[in-house]
Amino acid sequence: MKTVVITGASTGIGRTAAEHLAAQGWKVFAGVRKQEDADALTRANPAIEPLMLDVTKPEDVEKAVAKVAESLGGAKLAGLVNNAGIANMGPLALQPADEFKAHFEVNVFGTLNATQGFLPLLGMDRNRTGEPGRIVNITSLGGRIAAPFLGAYTATKHAVESMTDSFRRELIIYGIDAIAIGPGSVKTPIWDKAEDKNENQPYANSAWAEPISKFSDTMLKGGREGLPPERIAEVIETALTDSSPKARYAPVPNKFTNWTIPTHIPKRWLDSIFANRFGMKKPD
Numbered sequence: 407m408k409t410v411v412i413t414g415a416s417t418g419i420g421r422t423a424a425e426h427l428a429a430q431g432w433k434v435f436a437g438v439r440k441q442e443d444a445d446a447l448t449r450a451n452p453a454i455e456p457l458m459l460d461v462t463k464p465e466d467v468e469k470a471v472a473k474v475a476e477s478l479g480g481a482k483l484a485g486l487v488n489n490a491g492i493a494n495m496g497p498l499a500l501q502p503a504d505e506f507k508a509h510f511e512v513n514v515f516g517t518l519n520a521t522q523g524f525l526p527l528l529g530m531d532r533n534r535t536g537e538p539g540r541i542v543n544i545t546s547l548g549g550r551i552a553a554p555f556l557g558a559y560t561a562t563k564h565a566v567e568s569m570t571d572s573f574r575r576e577l578i579i580y581g582i583d584a585i586a587i588g589p590g591s592v593k594t595p596i597w598d599k600a601e602d603k604n605e606n607q608p609y610a611n612s613a614w615a616e617p618i619s620k621f622s623d624t625m626l627k628g629g630r631e632g633l634p635p636e637r638i639a640e641v642i643e644t645a646l647t648d649s650s651p652k653a654r655y656a657p658v659p660n661k662f663t664n665w666t667i668p669t670h671i672p673k674r675w676l677d678s679i680f681a682n683r684f685g686m687k688k689p690d
Contacts, residue, residue: 409433409483410646411474413461413520414490416443418594419544419638423487426639427646428453435474437461437490437520461490461516467523475527482536483527485646488517488566489544493559495622497614506558513562517543517569529580538581542645543570544638547590547658551668554680555614555621563588567654574653585645590658590665591625591632617684624683633659 410427414420415436424436428451437459438444444456455477457470474483491513494505521541529538548556549563567586574584609618641657658665668676681687 407431407433408485409435409474409478409481410485410487411435411437411457411470411483411520411524412487412489413437413459413516415447415456416440419589419592419635420487420489421447422635423489423639423642424454425450426636427643430643432484433477435470435477437470459520461488461520462511464519467519471523471527474524478527478534480533480535482529482534483524483539484537485540485542486521486524486528487542487544487642487646488520490516490520491544491562493556495555495618495625496558496609497555497612497618498557500609500612500614501558509558509562510565513559514565514569517566521573525577525582529582530577532580538583540646540651541570541573541577541582541584542642543567543584543586544642545570545586545588547588547656547665549586549588551676553621554684554686555618571653583651585651586654587638587641587645588654588656588658589633589638589641590656590661591628592635592638593630593632594635614686617686620684628659631659633657 410432412420412424412434415424416438420436424434424447428434434454435457436447436454437457438447439458439460444458447454447456457473458466459470460466492509496505527534528541543566545566546563548560549567552560570584570586577584607615607618609615638657641655645651645655656665
């Protein structure tokens with residue numbers, strides 16, 4: 407039985423990936439921060455073993471690594487899926503620095519903490535038996551395309567894209583692979599939370615109030631019409647098991663419009679598209 411660790415597994419992509427891989431016969435360690443989420447995962451499938459894991463806390467990571475190591479005996483860990491992350495909208499000109507930093511604490515340093523912690527189990531400890539494991543980092547469409555009003559989030563996802571490439575190029579000496587998955591809109595509970603936040607919009611008195619409202623409505627609509635999380639779970643399984651995996655997967659709905667065109671046109675053209683779509687223009 408192959409073993410995988412998934413961070414941020416209480417809801418959405420992480421939870422669905424945990425249930426999907428467990429159904430395929432994997433031993434799944436699922437990182438959560440609340441006991442109620444741990445209990446829900448255990449009820450969903452006894453093959454899922456919850457880990458109380460806040461990736462921003464080194465002591466949590468250390469305890470999680472020890473628990474997984476005990477389960478593995480002397481074998482290698484087959485996979486680490488870094489999924490834990492946060493996202494809050496706001497114009498970078500006004501977004502509080504502490505809120506900006508919080509994105510990096512979870513999305514970037516949390517990913518680094520978990521990866522460094524589990525690397526010995528993935529294969530840096532050469533005394534372990536079996537094939538080296540793989541790191542799968544869940545980034546985002548925003549890891550390549552920086553939308554307005556998600557600057558803090560997309561900055562972290564750009565960073566994780568870069569970290570993934572660096573890890574892959576460095577860890578080749580251990581046979582450990584590192585793969586990025588950058589989904590577009592996905593149907594998850596995050597959209598309900600986003601709607602609640604939008605109703606109490608903290609930038610309602612700023613020059614960006616109307617554009618942010620339009621952007622939020624677009625994100626909500628896109629999320630509710632996005633890919634099912636089961637589709638992302640399948641891509642995660644492919645990244646973990648394919649004999650020749652891609653370095654990056656881009657499961658994006660309406661891919662030609664939302665991925666191919668934006669990544670191939672000049673950035674100034676994309677600037678104009680964003681500006682027109684969300685009602686922003688240069689002053690006269």
